[in-house]
Amino acid sequence: MILVTGGAGFIGSNFVLDWLAQHDEPVVNLDKLTYAGNLNNLRSLQDDARHVFVHGDIGDTDLVASLLAAHRPRAILHFAAESHVDRSIHGPAAFVETNINGTFTLLQAALKYWSGLEEAEKTAFRFLHVSTDEVYGSLGKDDPPFSETTAYAPNSPYSASKAASDHLVRSYHHTYGLPTLTTNCSNNYGPYHFPEKLIPLMIANALVGKSLPVYGDGQQVRDWLYVGDHCAAIRRVLEAGKPGETYNVGGWNEKANLDVVHVLCDILDALSPASNGNSYRTQITHVTDRPGHDRRYAIDARKIERELGWKPAETFETGIRKTVQWYLDNQAWVRDVQSGDYMHWLERNYNQRDSLPGAGEAQKTA
Template identity: 55%
Template structure:
């Protein structure tokens, strides 16, 4: 059996490839990745090459995607491919529309064509999984109830709007055409292989390089975090046991302010990798001008996912941040 993983050389996608192959020892993973700035074959180093087939290509390439479906006859497609950095979406929204909206549409129409060609028993097993984000829901006030799957979509930046658009297309293909779709909306991920422009790698690497650690605004923006391996295990649970047509919020109840995260990382580095001048990493924290439209708070209500799929997360924030710091210290 095989599964197509688009964006499989990116941060979350590459971690998912590792988790899937570890838990599904008979499967082959077909990785389709354009290898933009966010994807790298280095993220897949050490993966069993006999069970992973890598294809460099664009999810907007209809002929290529159709060929992959017809050649490998996958049981599922998991779409991780996305432009995902909010700052980049503010500076240049067009690429986000091209990849996140048009690309998802192309995957859907190719998947539907393939789905129609399957025998009835194969149709029952096939799944199209869209990996989305909590940012589609907009911003929460401090103390407000966390996002549930019934929360209205209110995206506030071009990245979030492009992901919301893609989610709506996925839902439409499920409702109108009967394609067996699933959507997961996750909180902020962190862990091995994350691109250095993201918050946690930026904090760690800037600290190690003795550079200022930039924190937007007053540092009180709150995000709900999830360790990437836990997220990948949760995605696998949705693929295996999720109800077709449903959305699942995937979060690990780890709400932290950006400033708190910087302080936690600095304290950990003070303990395990002290500066040569014996001063604390905390003094490198520097507040910078806030970005436009910066959402104040995200928080995920994961009760539906935990209840329906009987899932338990493995990591606490502290155990996960220690593993993440160790990864970047080894790089």
């Protein structure tokens, strides 16, 4: 059994789906279901006994302790986080509460649980913390990519809160011996991405004739990582990563934001042409840049390839085409998210189900 936090979010739900497609090992999935947590992502697992969904907060000490005691996981994979930079600018308190205080609470519970395990279980246990390349700050045009030894220099409340959580995780390994692993990934894209982020927002807006807003000159550069590749990297780190180590996970795909939007428009022109005959590129508009917008991120992912044998399977060209096709094929999912109807999924589908022993508000499957 593994415990996944934030497993109804974008990356977390992809991880849970991929894990259960490849393993019979059950998953306890703890998610608070804030605006970005969507149980529709996990609808295919309905009635799958290997998936135990728990509606709850990583900051709930009693709930986390009860889950650990009841299910005795061999690993905790910590995806749960507030993650949108724009939201962190307008409301940083939630980022401090979840990303810092929540991670602290989870670490405290994990340490107590791990300390009470038998020696063999103790040796095998892992706490894997999923983080971001944004903790490293911004790069100049010709700077080398971020490595695992790059100094932290976060520039937004979001990245600062994730940096703090990374430091807490590191400290629990070095101070208490908790066998932690940390991954710092580049920008993910793929299925189930909440449509406030660049790629899904552009696709959704394009298809309904809305403007495609690009910050500033659109030359902010990001390294793009297909979410399925990220999930594969996390599985490999869990399997073979060395406790106390950090592994950068990147796609080797540096692209300027405007170039990404151009690619999306061109794919949509081919797969779902606009009714007026115009290219979707005509909908691009440039808007005022956001405060503290980092100019460039780039990940040096050689360590994880050298030590663990992982490298991405998707190029940007193959991954982005899969992503656009997924959104075209799943317009009902997009409409539910945009309307807010997905927030009622828990109420409609779970209020009448029996709770599992020792799992608080747990519901079997999702």
